[in-house]
Amino acid sequence: MLSKKTQYAFHALIHLAENADKGPILISEIAQEKSISIKFLENILLELKNAGILGSKKGKGGGYYLLKTPKEIPLAKIIRLLDGAIALLPCVSLNYYEKCENCRDEAVCGLNDVMGKVRDATLKILETKTLKDILTRNVSIL
Template sequence: MMSQKAKYALRALVALARSDGGGTMMIGQISREQAIPKKFLEQILLELKRADIVLSQRGRSGGYALKRLPSEVTFGEVMRLIDGPIAPLPCLSKIAYRKCDDCQDEQACEIRHVFERVTLATRAVLDSTTLADAITLEDIPV
């Protein structure tokens, strides 16, 4: 399940993608418009800045802006940054693989086979859906 932090990060990024011509938005404005607690949003934006997804500018016309085009930032990238691997089972994780404690044989595990299909489909959607897609499509085809 997606964490609230990841949801807030995506909402903030979508707000930045929607901002006029890639302009900056003040943290207070994002917080109010997206109903994200300001202190939590500060932490999230700092993580996104460290990952080179957003940039911040000080001063009168300062605030936060996307560092890359909305078409270059995928939901999958943001989800992995905030929540870690996109896998419902540890044995399906690409970057944090771990054998399930109660599994005798991964190759014969029916549960793993079903969730592998779910995981692959989920990754495919998240890795091919960008911020630009989110703001231009009302219904993203599945």
């Protein structure tokens, strides 16, 4: 399940993408438009900035803006950045692997096998879908 933090990150990224022609956007505008606490949003945007997804400008006309086009921002990158592992079990995670405490042998563990397939199917979607795919879908509801 996506954390509130990741959901808010997607809402903020969508807002920035939809308003990219306006230049940098103030945190207060995003927070008000998307009903997100400014303090919580500051932390999220800072993480996205540190990861090279957003840029910021200080002073008059300042705010946050996308450094990449929506087509260049894979959903998996945002989820991993803010939530960590995408896999449902640590023993099948590609980037955050840990042996499960109760597992005797991963090689014959049926749960490991099934969850590995779930991970692969999930990644197939999340690594190919981008912020642009969300934006395209949002056009009809905004």
